[in-house]
Every structure is written in C-alpha cells, then in structure tokens.
Amino acid sequence: xxxxxYPLALIVTLGVLVTFHELGHFVLARRxxxxxxxxxxxxxxxxxxxxxxxxxxxxxxxxxLGGYVRMLDEREPGAIEAERRPGDVSxxxxxxxxxxxIAFGGPVANFILAVFIYWVLFVVGTTTLAPMLGSAPEGSxxxxxxxxxxxxxxxxxxxxxxxxxxxxxxxxxxxGDSGSIALDVRRPGSSIxxxxxxxxxxxxxxxxxxxxxxxxxxxxxxxxxxxxxxPDGPASRAGFRVxxxxxxxxxxxxDTWVQWVEAVQQAPERTLRVTVDREGSMVELTVLPDARSAxxxxxxxxxxxxxHTNDIRYGPIDAVARSFGETGDKTLLTLxxxxxxxxxxxxxxxxxxxxxxxxxxxxSARSGWRFFFSVLALLSISLGVLxxxxxxxxxxGHILFCAVEAxxxxxxxxxxxxxxxxxxxxxxAGLMILALYNDISRLF
Numbered sequence: 498x499x500x501x502x503y504p505l506a507l508i509v510t511l512g513v514l515v516t517f518h519e520l521g522h523f524v525l526a527r528r529x530x531x532x533x534x535x536x537x538x539x540x541x542x543x544x545x546x547x548x549x550x551x552x553x554x555x556x557x558x559x560x561x562l563g564g565y566v567r568m569l570d571e572r573e574p575g576a577i578e579a580e581r582r583p584g585d586v587s588x589x590x591x592x593x594x595x596x597x598x599i600a601f602g603g604p605v606a607n608f609i610l611a612v613f614i615y616w617v618l619f620v621v622g623t624t625t626l627a628p629m630l631g632s633a634p635e636g637s638x639x640x641x642x643x644x645x646x647x648x649x650x651x652x653x654x655x656x657x658x659x660x661x662x663x664x665x666x667x668x669x670x671x672x673g674d675s676g677s678i679a680l681d682v683r684r685p686g687s688s689i690x691x692x693x694x695x696x697x698x699x700x701x702x703x704x705x706x707x708x709x710x711x712x713x714x715x716x717x718x719x720x721x722x723x724x725x726x727x728p729d730g731p732a733s734r735a736g737f738r739v740x741x742x743x744x745x746x747x748x749x750x751x752d753t754w755v756q757w758v759e760a761v762q763q764a765p766e767r768t769l770r771v772t773v774d775r776e777g778s779m780v781e782l783t784v785l786p787d788a789r790s791a792x793x794x795x796x797x798x799x800x801x802x803x804x805h806t807n808d809i810r811y812g813p814i815d816a817v818a819r820s821f822g823e824t825g826d827k828t829l830l831t832l833x834x835x836x837x838x839x840x841x842x843x844x845x846x847x848x849x850x851x852x853x854x855x856x857x858x859x860x861s862a863r864s865g866w867r868f869f870f871s872v873l874a875l876l877s878i879s880l881g882v883l884x885x886x887x888x889x890x891x892x893x894g895h896i897l898f899c900a901v902e903a904x905x906x907x908x909x910x911x912x913x914x915x916x917x918x919x920x921x922x923x924x925x926a927g928l929m930i931l932a933l934y935n936d937i938s939r940l941f
C-alpha cells in the first residue's frame with residue numbers, strides 16, 4: 498500500500514496549496530462586490546459541486562493540478578447575457594486598484610499559510626539532531642581551514658543552523674557564488690563560537706546535482722556526545738554528565754553514537770568501563786546497563802542517555818515574529834535561486850514538477866507530520882513567488898497590466914493583452930514541460 502502514499506500526498510499537498518491560493522482571490526473578489534461565478538479546485542469536469550446563496554458554484558474537478566476563481570466579466574463573449582443578474586458587478590467594472598488587489602490575493606494567501614504553518618511548528622516545537630562535524634577529507638575546505646571534528650555548526654553566513662536542514666538551505670542560497678562561505682562553529686556545550694571562512698569560486702555554477710556538503714568537506718556526524726542524562730537511570734547513577742564525550746568502552750575506542758549504542762545494547766546487566774572526555778580531562782566511569790526486552794526473547798542493555806539535539810520551540814507570541822522571519826528568509830532564498838536559474842548560476846535541472854513534488858511530499862509524510870508541514874510551507878512560498886512573476890496568465894502578469902493602467906490612466910490594449918497572454922502561455926507551458934522532463938530524468 499506504500500505506493501498509494503505518493504499520489505495521495507501529492508493530491509493533499511496540491512489541494513491545500515491551491516485551495517488557499519484561490520481562497521485569497523475569492524475573499525477579496527467577494528469584498529470588492531464582483532459576482533463570483535465559480536470557485537474550482539482542479540481543472541476539467543467537476544466531480545463534486547454545490548451552489549451557495551450568492552449563486553457561486555464551488556467545485557472539485559478531476560485534474561488536481563491547479564484551480565481558478567471565475568468572476569463575471571463583460572469581456573467574456575456571452576457571459577453577461579447568460580449569467581448577469583440585476584445588481585451584479587462585473588470584474589471589468591472594478592477600479593484598477595481593486596483588480597490589482599484581487600490579483601495579489603492568491604500569492605498573499607500562500608504567504609499567510611506559510612506563516613501560520615511555521616507558527617504552529619515553532620509553538621509545538623521540533624527536536625532535531627545537532628549538525629555535528631565528522632572528520633573532513635584531507636585537502637577539503639573544512640580541513641584546510643582547520644575546523645575541529647566533532648564541533649557543531651552554529652550558523653552559516655550568520656544564519657542560525659540548529660539542524661542539518663537549515664545548514665543545507667543556507668548553503669543552497671550560495672550556489673553559483675564566489676567569495677567565501679562563513680561557518681560559525683562551537684564545541685558542544687560551549688556558547689563561544691569561532692568563525693571560519695571557506696573560499697569558493699563560481700561554487701557549483703550550473704551543476705545539475707551539486708554536492709553542497711561534500712564539496713566543502715562537511716561530513717555529517719553523530720559523535721558519542723551526551724546531550725541528555727535521563728534521571729534515575731544507570732548513566733545518572735554512574736555519574737555521566739551532559740556534554741561528556743564517550744572516548745572508549747572497555748578500552749575499545751569509539752567514534753560515533755551508533756557504536757556507543759551497540760556497545761551498551763550488547764552488555765545487559767554487565768558492568769562497562771567507560772572513558773569520557775569531560776572539558777578536556779579524561780574521566781573513568783563504570784556503568785551497569787539495565788536489561789530490557791527486545792525483539793523475540795532477546796535482552797538489550799540500556800543506560801538512559803540521549804545524543805546532542807537542539808529544540809526549536811517558542812512561546813505563542815515570540816513565534817509570531819519568528820514565523821514571519823522564517824517566511825521572509827525562505828521567500829528571499831526562493832527569489833535568489835530563481836534569479837540564479839535565469840543567469841545560469843543554478844542549473845535548470847533543479848526545476849521540479851508534479852512527480853518530484855509527489856516524491857518529496859510522500860517522503861516527508863513518512864517522516865512525520867512536522868516534516869510534511871515544513872515542506873508544505875516551503876511549497877506554499879514557492880507557489881506564491883512563482884505566481885508573482887510578471888508573466889501574463891499568472892497573477893504577476895495581471896498585476897503588471899493593472900500597474901501600467903494605473904500609471905498611464907488607460908487600460909492596456911486588448912491586442913497587447915492577447916499577445917502577452919500567448920507569450921505567457923508559451924513560457925508557462927515550456928517551464929511545465931521542462932519540469933516534467935526533469936522529473937522523468939530523475940526517475941531514470
């Protein structure tokens with residue numbers, strides 16, 4: 498049944514994003530007084546429909562790749578005779594400012610959705626593994642800079658990075674750049690940060706699949722550093738402290754948290770001699786792991802320690818500013834990457850279509866609702882940004898026509914609008930074909 502997860506995740510994702518986008522247009526259209534004829538999520542033949550007291554049809558259509566809000570407009574042949582009622586206002590009768598406002602409504606609704614999602618995530622809180630560095634390959638930028646292994650990346654170019662997702666997003670914004678990437682790192686448990694500059698030149702310019710971490714020598718690691726000592730557990734009784742780094746067990750050296758877990762699980766009710774690095778001093782501890790039942794009749798050891806993680810959590814009031822800031826940062830990142838695609842600094846191979854969206858949505862859903870929500874917020878921002886591009890048939894194109902009318906005092910000619918619409922259709926269709934081609938290329 499797992500194969501059903503991906504199309505279902507795509508339908509839910511697009512359904513939520515499109516509904517909010519069209520709701521933004523709908524609410525402002527109703528506010529302006531214009532008659533809304535149909536609010537549709539999806540294209541093609543409706544599979545569900547109802548009509549409200551205002552005469553608006555609400556529909557869910559068979560093709561879930563978009564939606565629309567259709568308003569009464571005298572420029573549509575036959576629309577007035579067939580659908581206008583006494584007292585109805587048509588879209589073309591509205592002032593240029595109302596028409597521009599309605600066009601803005603969809604993208605703004607997507608940004609509002611992103612702000613709300615980030616607010617929920619910040620209030621509920623997320624626990625993520627700290628971005629700890631492993632041993633860098635010899636000759637890599639991290640190695641040449643002398644950044645110690647086992648330290649935590651606190652920020653990239655001044656942007657805080659509590660988890661690897663934030664590290665990757667911050668680095669993605671530097672694609673195609675020259676100069677240096679600033680890494681602020683710190684010893685686990687310390688508040689003192691040290692900045693290192695990693696030189697780059699046309700960094701991954703035009704590459705199809707850039708290795709953001711590996712090319713810098715950033716090796717993600719989960720070292721055996723204690724992030725939490727659970728009360729009344731064997732480790733607590735043995736004297737373990739937060740930020741202790743396990744160096745060896747019974748004389749065998751350890752490098753990763755996984756090795757430490759394996760050593761403990763293999764020793765239920767058997768005393769272990771553990772060497773830890775505590776603020777630069779080696780301390781010898783003895784611990785007797787409890788025995789816990791595992792699969793079948795086996796017993797595994799347990800000591801009550803957890804690795805170093807970061808909690809991203811704020812109060813309801815503080816989360817408001819944080820959610821607006823997060824939305825703003827992701828919007829600027831999206832705009833920057835779009836600009837770099839146009840200039841060739843970022844490969845057009847990174848443009849994704851419905852197949853990739855389905856995969857990302859499905860994978861994020863499998864990882865938990867928090868990850869799915871964060872992907873949904875990022876996609877909502879992307880949808881808002883793309884619709885604001887000044888391309889006719891997109892909201893940004895309508896805004897452009899309205900802006901020209903507001904400046905010149907007269908509408909853009911129907912001939913110019915028709916030509917613009919044809920150009921816009923060509924551009925959007927070309928981008929959709931390219932995105933679909935990229936999706937299929939990734940599959941094979």
